[in-house]
Amino acid sequence: MRGRPAMLLLVAAALFAGGAAPPPAMPHPAPNARAADNTACEGCHVEIAAEWRQSLHRSAFTDATFQRAFAIDPDPFCRDCHAAESDPKLGVACVTCHVTNADVLAMPGERRAPHPLTRSPEFATEAACARCHEFDFPDAHLRKAPLAMQRTLSEHRHPGAARETCASCHMTKRGGHADHRFAASRDDAFVKSAVSVRAKRSSATTIEVSLAPARIGHAFPTGDLFRRVRISAAGSNRYLARHFGSRQEIPGVFVRSEIGDDRVLGGERVVVMTVPPDKTRVRVVYERAEAPSDPAFSSARVAGAIDLFDAEL
Ligand code: HEC
Ligand code: HEC
Ligand code: HEC
Ligand code: HEC
Ligand code: HEC
Structure with missing residues (x-):
């Protein structure tokens, strides 16, 4: 974990602006809806980012198996989940799961973060994967x-x-x-x-x-x-x-x-x-x-x- 105050300000401006928060939506297919900078999350959460980079979530669009299937059936609907962000190389990104309509979604816990968190018991259940x-x-x-x-x-x-x-x-x-x-x-x-x-x-x-x-x-x-x-x-x-x-x-x-x-x-x-x-x-x-x-x-x-x-x- 490294602190990056300047980057955080940018993230905060991009992600956390807005008024009273509605109830947090769980992660969902939403093609290109969030242009937020995933790099900022990766810059601070270094170990988690290294894991995510090895995951099929990250390679959901670039993965050769997906690409072969997409070539047979190039339905735009595939992109909803496999290329959920404006950069398809990010596949299912940090922001796809953690930044829905809330601040950064997290499961219940006590730890303080240098950015706002929306702690939701639902996020710690299968609701985080369901959609x-x-x-x-x-x-x-x-x-x-x-x-x-x-x-x-x-x-x-x-x-x-x-x-x-x-x-x-x-x-x-x-x-x-x-x-x-x-x-x-x-x-x-x-x-x-x-x-x-x-x-x-x-x-x-x-x-x-x-x-x-x-x-x-x-x-x-x-x-x-x-x-x-x-x-x-x-x-x-x-x-x-x-x-x-x-x-x-x-x-x-x-x-x-x-x-x-x-x-x-x-x-x-x-x-x-x-x-x-x-x-x-x-x-x-x-x-x-x-x-x-x-x-x-x-x-x-x-x-x-x-x-x-x-x-x-
Ligand atoms: C400036 C550095 C920084 C940036 C940028 C940042 N985080 Fe964090 N975040 C932290 C720190 C420090 C904590 C405190 C807990 C910890 O060490 O994990 C935290 C906590 C969290 C938690 C809650 C962990 C818990 O206790 O349950 C989540 C989830 C999270 N961040 C996700 C993200 C996501 C997703 C992004 C990008 C949208 C992001 N963070 C951007 C530094 C950062
Ligand atoms: C609502 C979300 C969603 C949509 C839409 C979607 N997929 Fe998927 N896809 C998934 C999930 C979740 C998995 C992971 C399941 C697994 O690995 O068995 C997956 C896995 C796959 C795999 C296996 C990839 C691998 O590396 O083994 C292929 C191929 C695939 N999808 C093709 C498609 C195609 C083609 C479309 C469009 C016609 C599509 N998907 C639409 C969610 C979706
Ligand atoms: C497929 C959805 C998904 C993706 C992609 C994802 N996360 Fe998470 N993340 C979760 C869920 C769900 C949890 C809560 C896990 C639990 O209940 O233990 C979590 C937990 C966390 C935590 C708290 C970890 C802990 O145990 O203290 C942090 C920090 C975090 N994520 C950051 C990130 C960052 C940074 C990225 C991108 C590099 C990322 N996440 C990508 C779903 C995701
Ligand atoms: C009790 C443990 C357990 C739970 C709970 C569980 N899984 Fe799994 N999952 C596994 C194991 C073991 C495998 C490897 C066997 C396999 O590939 O089916 C697996 C495989 C998968 C695969 C790969 C597809 C495949 O069959 O190759 C996906 C996708 C998946 N799980 C998603 C989920 C989701 C989403 C949930 C919650 C609704 C979930 N899992 C709950 C143990 C679990
Ligand atoms: C935004 C959509 C989305 C969300 C939310 C999501 N996933 Fe996935 N997941 C995918 C897609 C798409 C793939 C397939 C990537 C590929 O292989 O092309 C996948 C792949 C996986 C795999 C690897 C399957 C394999 O074949 O090895 C596992 C395991 C998995 N997801 C578990 C989860 C769990 C657990 C959660 C909830 C904490 C979750 N996912 C949330 C879209 C999502």
């Missing part, structure tokens, strides 16, 4: 009912999901402050901590694979619609995922439609597969798939994978 981590496809007018593109918050409310807040798992304390790296899908150990996987031969020609939720606060996997778990044995694959097809909900208009969801949520998921009687390699892999060109999911490019289980049975 970006749960949202519908933008084509609701082409459907009978809107379809969730992501629904991590609804999953979080499932009675079988861990009751802790998002931050208690995703922003654990590091160097005395809440970790701002938000590591998840690229962190092998963290992904492995989500489920416990067992597999056994249930008969001469079948194997039984079971995935039980461990420390996880939503479905496994969650988030982006093409995340999946691949179970493979004897040359065939089973995918645990949200499954999509193409359907007409309004006559003449085909839309992507959800036809099934067999991810792990709230209880054990058991999959039985037929295999030859001789030794068979069984693998369970978490995959970050990208938009598949066939509804069966097999043609999708896999941008990243983490082994959860690999053994001969």
Whole structure:
């Protein structure tokens, strides 16, 4: 932490001007609404800024996976969350989460700061994440009912999901402050901590694979619609995922439609597969798939994978 009084004055003038504060809005998609200088936050909160620079929040727009998807579907709506500030390179910035309609939003606490703070108990809950981590496809007018593109918050409310807040798992304390790296899908150990996987031969020609939720606060996997778990044995694959097809909900208009969801949520998921009687390699892999060109999911490019289980049975 370094003091920067001159910079603070600039920030104060830009951010904290205004009259009586309305109740603080929680962080939300708001493309280019706040031109505030993020550099000032980074200049004082040096360690948190270093963490944030490694995070997918920072690279939400520049990240290669996002760019490939955006090239297929360059809908301006994507920018609401992935390029929330006037400089898209900032992705989801300090100011996106901390400067909504309030002074700097913070969770309850006693520490004094050289700038005004709006301390809100709500900011210390999943409300701080809700409006970006749960949202519908933008084509609701082409459907009978809107379809969730992501629904991590609804999953979080499932009675079988861990009751802790998002931050208690995703922003654990590091160097005395809440970790701002938000590591998840690229962190092998963290992904492995989500489920416990067992597999056994249930008969001469079948194997039984079971995935039980461990420390996880939503479905496994969650988030982006093409995340999946691949179970493979004897040359065939089973995918645990949200499954999509193409359907007409309004006559003449085909839309992507959800036809099934067999991810792990709230209880054990058991999959039985037929295999030859001789030794068979069984693998369970978490995959970050990208938009598949066939509804069966097999043609999708896999941008990243983490082994959860690999053994001969
Ligand atoms: C002049 C330096 C300076 C600038 C600029 C600055 N901060 Fe701070 N901020 C501090 C100090 C010092 C504290 C006291 C607590 C601490 O050390 O973290 C603080 C406290 C906070 C807290 C509350 C921590 C708690 O106790 O709960 C938050 C959140 C915060 N700042 C975010 C920001 C954001 C976001 C920006 C940019 C909009 C920003 N700050 C700009 C120096 C600064
Ligand atoms: C302004 C919108 C916004 C808010 C608010 C927000 N996020 Fe995100 N978050 C994103 C976007 C966009 C990405 C995806 C970045 C990418 O990979 O392109 C993301 C990525 C993540 C990731 C990394 C996922 C992965 O695949 O590894 C985690 C973890 C995460 N967010 C947790 C949180 C938590 C916890 C909160 C609340 C404290 C929160 N986010 C608030 C927009 C937001
Ligand atoms: C995705 C939303 C998000 C982004 C981006 C983000 N923060 Fe935070 N920040 C939070 C939340 C939520 C908390 C409260 C965490 C908790 O409940 O422990 C927090 C906590 C803090 C704290 C208090 C930490 C502590 O434990 O004392 C500071 C200071 C802070 N943020 C500064 C920043 C700065 C500076 C940046 C940019 C470099 C930034 N934040 C980016 C959501 C965000
Ligand atoms: C009890 C701990 C826990 C809680 C609570 C929790 N998560 Fe997670 N989260 C995890 C673990 C472990 C992973 C890694 C496994 C995975 O990738 O699904 C993860 C992964 C993610 C991912 C990456 C997507 C994926 O599946 O690859 C996102 C995004 C995310 N969490 C957001 C959230 C949000 C938003 C909340 C609050 C609504 C939340 N998490 C609550 C433990 C938790
Ligand atoms: C309301 C906020 C929001 C909107 C709008 C949005 N996204 Fe996202 N996006 C997220 C969040 C949150 C994540 C993180 C989930 C995860 O990592 O699994 C994410 C993750 C992704 C990922 C995975 C990135 C990675 O690095 O693994 C891709 C690809 C993506 N979004 C593409 C898009 C496209 C294309 C659009 C527009 C059609 C879009 N998103 C619109 C919030 C949003």
